[in-house]
Amino acid sequence: MAQELIDLLWREHPLAPRGGARGPRAKVTTSQAVDAAIALADAEGLDAVTARRLAADLGISAMAVYTHVGSLEDLRVLMLDTACARHRPALYADEGWRGRVRQVAKSELDLYSGHWWILDIADQRTALGPGTIAKYDHELRAFDGAGLSDIDRDAALTFVLDFARSSAQARRPDPRAADMAAAWSAWGPRLAAYLGDDYPLAQRVGAAAGEAMDAAYSPAAAWEFGLARVLDALRAVIG
Template identity: 55%
Template sequence: MPRPLVDLLWRDSPLAPAGGSRGPRARHSTGDVVTRAITLADEGGLSAVTVRALAQSLEMTAMSVYTHVNSRDDLLVLMTDHAHALMTATPFGRSTWRTRVRRVADDNLALLCAHPWLLDVDDPRTALGPGTIAKYDHELRAFDGTSISDLHRDAALTLVLDFIRSSAARIVTKPVTGDFGELWTQSVERLACYLGDEFAIAQRVGRAAGESMGGPYQADRAWEFGLARVIAGLADLDGLGAAPGGG
């Protein structure tokens, strides 16, 4: 009978129900299966994580893999929660809430750069896991020392994490065309010939931005600008604007 996903997520908890003792001891634990699956995903993306590939990598049968995880979807949840559990959480210390939010953002960006496949996992069941709950608890504490309401604390963190996720998708994706900056330099004058006097604002602003960034988009600059705007926007919330770090 399949084990409930919650039990699989909390399998290492001292409160977890004891497993059966019949039969020979398994060569690999559920933790081994999850760790190897993460390695496969890091190397080849989520498409590389199949039960067959995982079984071959661990020298197991596919049926043996299913004794540890109920399905590939459940496996992805377990992988995500384990990645969250191992995530670096920079201590907050006595810093302001603005500095703490920036640390949350930087830590999450580092996590997504290390494990880009996390961007392809969108399963709300990850919220049930110990690693994800510990991550959530730590990140909510970025607003300690303020009088922000609990609902706004959750919403503010969600806003920050949503910004990180969307920005990380651009940062971790490598251009398939090579050095786009060189392509931009070579193409921008020819492009202007086709545009003529049309789209005057797009041409003026695009030219200024392109000359500054060496292309139509610079992920690092967009990250810094966007994060600063998110933090500035949060300061409008009741309980944050007048708090230390509220500006």
């Protein structure tokens, strides 16, 4: 039987309970099972991480998987916490809060870009893990010297991370993107004919934005514009 999730999350801590000496030694460790699950999710997505598939990759039985991770829901929490622990952000290079917060936002976007499956996990128990807590502590320090209360510091960080998550959703690879580009190229003139003089504002703004970005949508342009507005909004609170 697997340990409780809290003990699995902190399995490397000196205070974590250890298994007994009796019985045959397990072929794999919990950390190896989590590593294999992360590799599988990186390659094929979170839905590919099943007990049967993971067991095949590890060379163990499907039931043995559950002796290491408890449940697939627990496994996802372990995967996310491990990803956070490995995503070690650089030391803050800017002395001002604005530069540090920008660094936090970019680091969060990089985390999603390295593991798109994280966007599919919404289990709040991830907040209990050592990797997630260490990440949270580092991110909070971006607001040092900003004069925020503890509650406002937490809220400000959540505001920034929520923006980064929504931006990551927009950047997530979409196999239909090529189809949309082809459809726009092939059907653009016919769409213009259908529209005629209707929706002049949408047509004017859409044409200007499309020409500026050389695309119907630019994640990079949306990121820079949105992050600047996030920082401006925080300045009103911090100032």
